[in-house]
Amino acid sequence: MYTSEKDYLKHYNIHNYDVPLVSVDVAIFTLLDGKLHILMVERGDYPHKGRWSLPGGFINQQQDKDLHATALRKLKEKTGVKAPHLEQVTTLGNANRDPRGWSVTSLYMALIPYAPTAEFIAAVVDARWWAVDIALKQSLAFDHADLIAQARERLRAKAGYTALPMYVLNAPFTLTQLQQTYEELLGVVLEKKSFRRKFPVDELLEEVGEGLPEGGRGRIAALYRPRKGGDRYIFLRSFGAGEDF
Amino acid sequence: MYTSEKDYLKHYNIHNYDVPLVSVDVAIFTLLDGKLHILMVERGDYPHKGRWSLPGGFINQQQDKDLHATALRKLKEKTGVKAPHLEQVTTLGNANRDPRGWSVTSLYMALIPYAPTAEFIAAVVDARWWAVDIALKQSLAFDHADLIAQARERLRAKAGYTALPMYVLNAPFTLTQLQQTYEELLGVVLEKKSFRRKFPVDELLEEVGEGLPEGGRGRIAALYRPRKGGDRYIFLRSFGAGEDF
DNA sequence: ATTTATTATTGGCTAAATGCCACTTAATTG
């Protein structure tokens, strides 16, 4: 049929094929008032105009050198910053999730402290932080409730064996705040001594002075911020008892 | 611009947009002669005609109800069976991985025992099991060496805290064989007593009689096969010391 | 100035899990 790879490529045209839609959606999490929040945007265009959805959109083949770059671009458009952690959660594709037809979306999860984003996000008229529990009860666009649940579950799972929870905290923070963040993300109460024994403070945190705990009462606490590269750390033993299945 | 969602959809045509290619590739692993092997196929068409690649291809929008179904279809086409474990590893997309243009592929990993596939695969002329180490040294199609490395790494990681290694073994198998499989996948030597204490035999395996160990010498060993649902089991503590970073 | 309340940090004991190695058991081979 074709005489060479070059000849084949000359005749190739993607528009001769049945191709699915491809998008990237980003679940951006932070901690606000001790509760996990997620950034949502109100859709300004069809389909699902007016509904709340995850920040996301299509690949820009000129601008985006890879999928990760697409996710990073969406993240920056809505928060103004580069998150300290961004990872792919999963990719979903089926015939029904988008009224325009067979559609594939690659779901990313970003973790970010609240403070440095607050001003920028306040200026983005269609974007808003929602408590995750509340967001899941809304009538969201597409299958985004499902996407949020999957990203939330990934975050919960990784809170068990990584230091990722530190990336939703405003630095500097105390070890007690860090423990409370683990407890919020895992949904369990942890024992103070065990937590401090297990969390590798020296390796993953940098001490940046001392300060009063929240509420301004009690003994002065050591303050920390995350060290570089801590998002790749994996604990040998996991936090939180956790049911096996 | 549009007066309603219906109006919008009437005018929507995906071919007016710059869309990437979307494919699904499957890294199918088994254990053969104590070594991890992967199923490769020789490409019969351009691009990269004649090179070895992972089994994979495009979504069939009529046949495949979702991405997982596409992966399952590719798996069955080459092995004739439904693997006891199939999961998505990651999704890669960039402008350079395919000479036809911006391309996205969703990588799946399947685990399968060798024996039930042997006859079928022997009849598929373009398919062959390769030892993973050897396969990685070939000049493979596209970025498939990278895909294999990522699937291999996911398998190695999960061998540390799941029962997945049992799915590459021909049943029935002995606990010693299972331990050796963990050792091969993890790349470390495990202590017999610790392995047997930690692996939840009663929950995850079903005893199916006794038999001589491999080689036909020594005390008779208990024989097992995997129980249903064991692929969702997660160990609280991981196997193999493992460097943290 | 002293006491009380509050929170951080550390000590110490018990129980559970792991690493290590040797022992016992049950088969084949010569």
Added chain:
DNA sequence: CAATTAAGTGGCATTTAGCCAATAATAAAT
């Protein structure tokens, strides 16, 4: 019947985790 091979178990020292209480350092109240 002894030697060999491999499965399965016992036992102890070490490490880790759970629990709770003691001590330290601050603000607020008296």
